Amino acid sequence: MHVVGIIDFWSGLVFACLGAAACVMALGFDSDSSTYPAALAAALMGLGLALVVKAVRRPAAAKAVDAEGSRIILWGPGLEVGVWCLWALTLWAGLGYIGPAFLAVLFLIMRHCADRRTRLHVAQAAGVAIGVFAIFYLIFQVPLPELEFIRDMLE
Amino acid sequence: MTEIALGFATLLHPTVLGFLLIGIVAGLIVGAIPGLNDNIAFAIFIPLSFSLSPTYAFALMVGLYCSAAVGGSIPAIMVKVPGTASAVLTAIDGHAMARNGFAGRALGIAITSSVFGGFSSALILLFFAPPMAAFALRFGYVENFSLGILGMASVIGLLGGSIIKGLLSAVLGLLVATIGFSLQTGYPRYTFGIDNLYEGVPFVPLLVGLFGITAVLELSEELIRDRRKGVASPDMPRITDSLFIGWPLAKRLLPTWLQCSLLGNVIGVIPGAGMLMAIYMGYERISHRYQRLFAGKPGEPEWGQGAPEGIAAPESANNAVVASSMVPLLSLGIPGNSVSALFIGAMMIQGMVPGPLLFIDHADIAWMIIVAFLVANVLMWPIAYALVRTISGMVFRLPKYVLVPTISLLCLTGAYSDENSVFSIGVAIASGIVGYATRRLGIPHAPLILALVLGRTIEDNLSNALNIGGGNWLIFLDPAEHPISVALMAGAALFIVGPLLSGARRRFQAQRRAAELELENG
Numbered sequence: 001m002h003v004v005g006i007i008d009f010w011s012g013l014v015f016a017c018l019g020a021a022a023c024v025m026a027l028g029f030d031s032d033s034s035t036y037p038a039a040l041a042a043a044l045m046g047l048g049l050a051l052v053v054k055a056v057r058r059p060a061a062a063k064a065v066d067a068e069g070s071r072i073i074l075w076g077p078g079l080e081v082g083v084w085c086l087w088a089l090t091l092w093a094g095l096g097y098i099g100p101a102f103l104a105v106l107f108l109i110m111r112h113c114a115d116r117r118t119r120l121h122v123a124q125a126a127g128v129a130i131g132v133f134a135i136f137y138l139i140f141q142v143p144l145p146e147l148e149f150i151r152d153m154l155e
Numbered sequence: 156m157t158e159i160a161l162g163f164a165t166l167l168h169p170t171v172l173g174f175l176l177i178g179i180v181a182g183l184i185v186g187a188i189p190g191l192n193d194n195i196a197f198a199i200f201i202p203l204s205f206s207l208s209p210t211y212a213f214a215l216m217v218g219l220y221c222s223a224a225v226g227g228s229i230p231a232i233m234v235k236v237p238g239t240a241s242a243v244l245t246a247i248d249g250h251a252m253a254r255n256g257f258a259g260r261a262l263g264i265a266i267t268s269s270v271f272g273g274f275s276s277a278l279i280l281l282f283f284a285p286p287m288a289a290f291a292l293r294f295g296y297v298e299n300f301s302l303g304i305l306g307m308a309s310v311i312g313l314l315g316g317s318i319i320k321g322l323l324s325a326v327l328g329l330l331v332a333t334i335g336f337s338l339q340t341g342y343p344r345y346t347f348g349i350d351n352l353y354e355g356v357p358f359v360p361l362l363v364g365l366f367g368i369t370a371v372l373e374l375s376e377e378l379i380r381d382r383r384k385g386v387a388s389p390d391m392p393r394i395t396d397s398l399f400i401g402w403p404l405a406k407r408l409l410p411t412w413l414q415c416s417l418l419g420n421v422i423g424v425i426p427g428a429g430m431l432m433a434i435y436m437g438y439e440r441i442s443h444r445y446q447r448l449f450a451g452k453p454g455e456p457e458w459g460q461g462a463p464e465g466i467a468a469p470e471s472a473n474n475a476v477v478a479s480s481m482v483p484l485l486s487l488g489i490p491g492n493s494v495s496a497l498f499i500g501a502m503m504i505q506g507m508v509p510g511p512l513l514f515i516d517h518a519d520i521a522w523m524i525i526v527a528f529l530v531a532n533v534l535m536w537p538i539a540y541a542l543v544r545t546i547s548g549m550v551f552r553l554p555k556y557v558l559v560p561t562i563s564l565l566c567l568t569g570a571y572s573d574e575n576s577v578f579s580i581g582v583a584i585a586s587g588i589v590g591y592a593t594r595r596l597g598i599p600h601a602p603l604i605l606a607l608v609l610g611r612t613i614e615d616n617l618s619n620a621l622n623i624g625g626g627n628w629l630i631f632l633d634p635a636e637h638p639i640s641v642a643l644m645a646g647a648a649l650f651i652v653g654p655l656l657s658g659a660r661r662r663f664q665a666q667r668r669a670a671e672l673e674l675e676n677g
Contacts, residue, residue: 030342033339036614037345048323072383076376076377076380077372077591084580087567109556140572142572
């Protein structure tokens with residue numbers, strides 16, 4: 001199967017499974033609320049299967065899956081998502097906004113920049129964290145979850 | 156006239172005008188930074204718009220939307236890297252002209268063409284949106300459901316590529332829109348016992364994720380790729396000549412501006428058609444005209460080697476889409492493209508319902524938006540001329556490795572501010588991952604976004620229409636009672652069946668050609 005065909009095959013299968021699961025769940029709703037979502041879920045399943053069938057019918061062509069591409073996704077978007085999930089957890093745990101935001105930004109800057117200049121990067125990360133905090137907390141009055149002593153200092 | 160005066164009266168308040176100016180400058184800068192566009196800027200701005208008065212928020216958004224496409228032409232001309240997708244064709248002749256020592260002239264043509272296209276589309280918005288809205292006031296549940304279906308079908312049909320993927324995207328969006336209490340029965344659907352989902356998936360974090368976080372993930376992928384390849388930043392030609400284009404050149408470009416602006420306006424009004432279709436069609440059309448009238452004459456470059464029409468055509472066409480894409484949004488409540496879908500997000504935050512009722516419930520805002528498109532295009536001309544040198548120098552000094560985490564932090568903090576909850580950050584990250592994954596899988600975003608925006612309305616209208624019709628699905632195709640619905644449904648069918656038939660015809664022709672070749676080769 002062509003590499004695009006492989007992608008379509010697996011994504012079609014995922015959508016078909018998602019549709020099937022949603023359909024089963026929808027059938028458990030009360031009768032007046034279930035028809036519309038069940039119909040949509042069945043349509044999702046059908047379209048997913050159609051994608052699978054279309055991928056299978058494509059002419060075969062040997063092409064290796066790009067390993068370099070997978071590594072790039074892992075170290076680019078993958079790492080980005082991981083760092084921000086961790087940051088969200090620190091917010092949820094009550095560790096404040098500025099400190100974790102500074103660390104997250106600093107880590108990503110150090111990671112993405114080819115030539116490391118630590119002092120400059122620390123200044124850049126601090127500028128970004130404090131700047132964004134100031135925009136939301138001071139200008140737009142969004143009550144960001146900040147540590148008590150920083151909040152006192154600001155007020 | 157009274158309504159137009161009301162629009163001007165609202166807009167000409169100094170603070171509102173100030174926000175329009177800020178939007179124009181911000182749009183020029185955002186558009187000029189490769190990788191950033193008006194979608195990302197709106198995704199950052201929408202959560203903040205809650206704390207601004209609606210007039211300030213919409214003035215800023217209009218300014219930004221109008222000038223982002225102009226900003227995108229600056230790096231396209233200077234370094235052949237389009238700042239926005241709509242400047243991809245400007246890069247060909249624009250950069251060639253800049254390399255020949257006429258960077259100022261190329262930028263001048265781009266700015267003037269954009270202003271011409273933008274102003275013409277603002278006139279279309281002024282004259283078409285209000286009558287269409289007045290007509291749409293006659294629509295009932297049946298017609299509104301058919302209208303929603305037509306909007307979705309046009310987006311799927313005009314996207315090109317796989318119809319299956321377009322439908323998948325739309326159905327996924329409609330399914331996500333069912334999350335939360337049922338509008339008819341109040342039964343909680345797909346909520347998994349999470350309180351935050353009872354009123355549906357929070358809309359602002361969803362938009363922030365789909366636009367902002369998806370873009371950030373793509374930018375970070377690009378950063379890693381460039382780092383691994385060791386890509387150096389391109390060297391930039393200097394602006395040594397005048398930015399002003401003289402009258403003889405303006406006279407020569409006038410037919411190009413008129414043709415491409417008309418094309419852009421027609422395409423802009425159709426939901427889903429978008430800027431790319433406008434620029435490709437305009438560029439193709441004008442290339443024939445150039446070959447016929449100018450190619451081969453002394454002093455005239457080859458097409459693609461710095462022809463003035465090669466800059467004027469895409470720039471007037473892409474800006475002509477800007478305001479005209481607001482026609483279906485303001486008159487019918489259907490977003491013409493992704494940016495106008497974000498306008499809907501901003502309107503919902505401000506407690507407004509886009510569509511025909513906007514002209515009745517919030518006439519001052521509706522008319523201010525229309526008038527702001529006119530004024531923004533007039534103001535954009537001198538501002539772009541004054542700032543283009545500064546911006547073209549500035550954007551190449553911004554390090555992308557700082558830009559990526561900054562946009563992430565702005566987007567996620569914006570998502571948090573929607574309900575002051577970490578759950579909203581989770582929604583933004585999750586929808587960003589879904590947006591990034593679907594883009595990599597080749598599944599178009601436009602139907603998904605439109606379905607998310609229209610999903611609840613479509614279900615509500617369907618349910619009420621079926622109640623009126625006693626459960627009869629043929630009510631949507633009843634020519635005696637609902638002729639408008641029949642016409643809308645026929646249009647929707649054409650949008651879906653048309654590309655399928657043309658695809659089948661192409662496949663048949665390819666097979667026939669292959670068979671003929673086989674016969675010839677024995």
